[in-house]
Amino acid sequence: MSDVTAIYVHVPFCVRKCAYCDFYSIDDLSLKRAFVKALLSEIAMCKDRRAIVDTIYFGGGTPSLLLPGQIQEILTAIGENFTVSKGCETTLEVNPGTVNADYFGKIQDSGINRLNIGVQSFDDERLDFMGRIHSAAVARQALQQARDTGFDNLGLDLIYGLPGDTEGAWVKDLDSALVFQPEHLSCYMLTYEPGTPMHRLVEQGAITPLDDGSVAGLFKLTSTFLEGHGYLHYEISNFAAGVSFQSRHNQKYWNHAPYLGFGPSAHSFENGTRFWNHADVCRYTSDLGAGRLPVAETETLANDQILMEMIMLGLRTSMGVDLTKFDCISNQGFLKMFDAVVTDCEAKAWGRVVNQRFFLTLDGRLFLDTIVSAFVDIILGQ
Secondary structure (H helix, E strand, O other), rough: OEEEEEEEEOHHHEOOOOOOOOOOOEHHHHHHHHHHHHHHHHHHHHHOOOEEEEEEEEOOOOOOOHHHHHHHHHHHHHHOEEEEEEEEEEEEEEEEHHHHHHHHHHHHHHHHOEEEEEEEEEOHHHHHHHHOOOOOOHHHHHHHHHHOOOOOOOOEEEOOOOOOOOHHHHHHHHHHHOOOOOOOOEEEEEOOOOOOOOHHHOOOOOOOOOHHHHHHHHHHHHHHHHHOOOOEEEEEEEEEEHHOOHHHHHHHHHOOEEEEEOOOOOOOOOOOEEEEEOHHHHHHHHHHHHOOEEEEEEEEEHHHHHHHHHHHHOOOOEEEEEEHHHHHHHOOHHHHHOOOHHHHHHOOOOOEEEEEEEEOOHHHHHOOHHHHHHHHHHHHHO
């Protein structure tokens, strides 16, 4: 394991799966105790005191369905088996419908110092459409309770681009979020992932996705609006109230840094190798009960794959692709290799090269998939 790493913990439980979500989750909460026992075993089996952990992230699923004592157990196990840095960013994803003031106090005592609260909207009709279990009033209450508890690194998730969405409705949601002065905002465009209830509704013609032009308008509005309120648009869907409030954990993914994933379906990445666990709680607990790591598959990335991921992930961020880092891995320089694509992006005001970095403009981010495809075609065509 690398000297510095991140740890992701996947908690697969949900009260009810949201209509748009394709992450692995189950609603059988009776398995929580067995899951935590298996998780503690997995952490112990991967022990490496040389590894310095500077970010821990509980995702899901709904991590806030765990009891505060269970979260404490997990964090204690991580601390016993790895070297956790003093300033470790420790984040818990929270569903507003699963918490109260007492819960916030206890998880703060356990070591959680950053919250990511899945509000998604402050409008009850929008929440109902997405299949969320909480109301707008419950969301506001949870945010206020988190603030009253003393959490000073608070993130909110919001979703836009619902069928029939308007600028007015979306700005109303953004205004509602800013009342709580969150240190971080993640604003995601609604996507219709295959296999989800919402995707089936589209296939059946029951709902019509918002047209591309309207979605593009909402994307640009989001950036302009939040930057006007002092937020940094540092990744295509993410905004921070300052550099220090950017998600340190997520930047590990975007920068191709090493990370360890624990829990069913969790992914890990180290030295060009990616491996992931079985997306099945019962298989996960069974393997660990038998003393086996629950790894489903392992993939060693070829050089071309690493280059493609550097571009795909880097172009999502305001920092873009580090050309010096890219050139150390590639057989030829970035600017020589992609001269035609870079020139085209600059001519269309979609991208720029500054200080050995190539990054996209706001307009360029609207065409992210098209631009990435152009880079990938060149890499694969070598």
